[in-house]
Amino acid sequence: MTGVMEAERDKYKMIDFEETELRLGLPLSANEGESTLIRNTCTGSFTGKRGFSDTSSATVDLKLNLSSTSNNVSASPSSQMAKENNASATANITTPPSPPSVKDPAKPPAKAQVVGWPPVRSFRKNIVNNVQRSTNKEGENGGPSSNNNNNGNMGGAFVKVSMDGAPYLRKVDLKVYKSYQELSDALAKMFSSFTIDKCGSRGMKDFMNETKLIDLLNGSDYVPTYEDKDGDWMLVGDVPWEMFVESCKRLRIMKGSEAIGLAPRAVEKCKNRS
Amino acid sequence: MNYFPDEVIEHIFDYVVSHRDRNALSLVCKSWYRIERCTRQRVFIGNCYSVTPERLFQRFPGLKSLTLKGKPHFADFSLVPYGWGGYVYPWIEALAKSRVGLEELRLKRMVVTDESLELLSRSFTHFKSLVLVSCEGFSTDGLAAIAANCRYLRELDLQENEVEDHKGQWLSCFPDSCTSLVSLNFACLKGEVSLGALERLVARSPNLKSLKLNRSVPLDALQRIMMRAPQLADLGIGSFVQDPESEAYIKLKSTILKCKSITSLSGLLEVAPHCLATIYPICPNLTSLNLSYAAGIQGSDLIKLIRHCVKLQRLWIMDCIGDKGLGVVAKTCTDLQELRVFPSVPFGNPVAVTEKGLVAISMGCPKLHSLLYFCHQMTNAALITVAKNCPNFIRFRLCILDATKPDPDTMQPLDEGFGAIVQSCRRLRRLSLSGQLTDQVFLYIGMYAEKLEMLSIAFAGDSDKGMLYVLNGCKKLRKLEIRDCPFGDMALLTDVGKYETMRSLWMSSCEVTVGACKLLAKKMPRLNVEIFNENEQEDCSLEDGQRVEKMYLYRTVAGKRRDAPEYVWTL
Secondary structure, three states, rough: OOOHHHHHHHHHHHHHOOOOOOOOOOOOOOOHHHHHHHHHHHHOOOOOOOOOOOOOOOEOOOOOOOOHHHHHHOOOOOHHHHHHHHOOOOOOOOOOOOOOOOOOOOOOOEEEEEOOOOOOOOOHHHHHHHHHHHHHHHHHHOOOOOOOHHOOOOOOOEEEEEOOOOOOOEEHHHHEEEEEEEEHHHHHHHHHOOOOHHOOOHHHHHHHHHHHHHHHHHOOOOOEEEEEEOOEEEEOOOOOOHHHHOOOOEEEEEEEEEEHHHHHHHHHHHHHOO | OOOHHHHHHHHHHHHOOOOOHHHHHHHOOOHHHHHHHHHHHHHEEEOOOOOOHHHHHHHHHOOEEEEEEEHHHHHHHOOOOOOOOOOOOHHHHHHHOOOOOOOOEEEOEOOHHHHHHHHHHHHHOOOOOOOOOOEEEEHHHHHHHHHHHOOOOEEEEEEEOEOOOOOHHHHHHOOOOOOOOOOOOOOOOOOOOOOOHHHHHHHHOOOOOOOOOOOOOOHHHHHHHHOOOOOOEEEEEEEEEOOOOOOOOOHHHHHHHHOOOOOOEEEEEEEEEHHHHHHHHHHHHOOEOOOOOOOOOHHHHHHHHHHOOOOEEEEEEEHHHHHHHHHHHHHHHOOOOEEEEEOOOOOOOOOOOOHHHHHHHHHHHOOOEEEEEEOOOOOOHHHHHHHHHHOOOEEEEEOOOOOOOOOOOOHHHHHOHHHHHHHHHHOOOEEEEEEEEOOOHHHHHHHOOOOOEEEEEOOOOOOOOHHHHHHHHHOOOOOOEEOOOEEEEEEEEHOOOHHHHOEEEEEOOHHHOHHHHHHHHOOOEEEEEEEEEOOOOOOOOOOOOOOOOOOEEEEOOOOOOOOOOEEEOOO
């Protein structure tokens, strides 16, 4: 058992390094040097096909062994690897970049988001995202008179959020969100620039889906944990939302491989629930 | 050649206000240097690490107004790691000790703590004006100190700062004796303020001309405030949501009719579209409209609003206005001078703006001189047309959301288009490039952009030649920031003297190596060459052949800075 775990962990190390390594600039496959990829995309040695598609702008085609979502494979490279038992990080099975004339609004985000692009101040990004969220909610409630800005926003519940490997921390106001799903969406957006979109956001969303919990905790993605009032590190999602907001002191998004210690409890919980 | 006594020269110098002109004056001769330095009141320091505070007030003992900028520009886009620097506290501490009669402090991209704000508020009795732009590190407690202690405060302007909101009532800390406020902007604060205190403050501030509220101020409070301040010229609306049947809404409609002096409108941080019609009466007077945070407004409503804004000179808007909407702007706002179009969704709205919108604007608004345009695509033909229609550009910043996208019609790089811009706009001072670009565009920039002072480059160029064209050609270049381009050691080291004529150079994810940076630092002792190494676990040794992830260099007379964090190496 431990042998398998170690082998898996080694795989993750390799993956984490190359595929989820927090680096700026264009992400690369294991074989290409960073300089060649930059040069390739910059000099236009491609035949009119670029590393960026024109509809999912500001993303970079990952030349990694992630399959595109058209294959309907799970988002995380490591669980895919576990399934396919393919340890080679050099296999390149992404679909080629689409020709620019194809305008497909449902283009799958099989791409990474480059840090700092487009160059919009993070202050502006956060404000616009929050406003859009509350505006959408107003639409759903059907009445503009519910000025929900004042709902429970008496002073924020700001907690630090750290993500393993990110160069700096962020802060979120837990009171702005009404559910775990909203929080996970926001965190995914906040940290998506640091990791592969698929791993980041899908991984976050997946933590709400308990059947996938085990897959997640088997080391693929990131696992959100928090420190509660007693100083214990807990897995996010166990208690009702309001209770969580009251007791959460800080958040830490751990690499799945490190969260293995939390797995036994969660696995038990899953067994109990199903 | 001084035929005039000093007093006369001083009097003449009083009319010279721009710091660049004053810098020029001080170089003429020793006595002009002496007279200028004793009479200078406003000092601008573009890089807080280029000089020490002591040196500042030794040279300018009459200092009243100080502007400081801290972090490099790319910090706005999360490219500068947390804790890099830019602390204002040492400045405030030094100025407090020196007994300079500071009255105004303007900071941009600096780390401001509550302690600094408190010290500031207690150290300068005649302190009048605090402007913080894109700063962080402080909370509403610091604001409370400013409110409570600065007796003659005229201006508190907070723009896009990250402020921690504590439950305290900072607005209530303005004493009843404070009646001098001219400008108050707290739109970036996230928390609630005491509405009663706000209304009373407005009521006792007859000189209040500019007021920008945050999201927590509801529409009925806005109405009461506007009643008390019909003299307002610049208004930022917080929340604009109300039931149209309600009394507050009806009152607002009549109150707005009284506010004929409003020429600048912003905010609408939370807005219900049906409320927008109440603003129409003010629109014909507006010269400045900033709806770039009004994510709740759809394109069609925006267009309806803008049809009323015939005098507009400055427009900041989101791309949901669409190409069609920009066509309406072009027809309506013929006096337009500055336009900014922001992406409404982080990676752009699929139905947003393209080159067509920009061409329409250029045809309708010949006075346009400043542009920031986030779009999905751009063509060479469009840029060439824009260059012909608007030769007056001073700032031209184009951001194609897909960073290396070529001209979709011809599949060519955008070299010719940008080339046309720099050739036609002889007064161009600031340029940001995007789209697929080769070394050719830099050749054009080096050849034609004689007045260019700031250039931002991303994902462009083929070789070192590109960067060299720029360094050799742009004599007035002050700030160069480059990310993800294939420029390396040869480009960096060819003309090391150039960097002392510039404020700063940023290069990230390029081809520069540690060895080249070390060599540069050795040759140029008056430059600080900083390298950021974020992989703390490994690679603590800086081997010469190693590629540098991020490099920031700047000229300085202050020497190596002592507050750099662990991951910053100053070579």
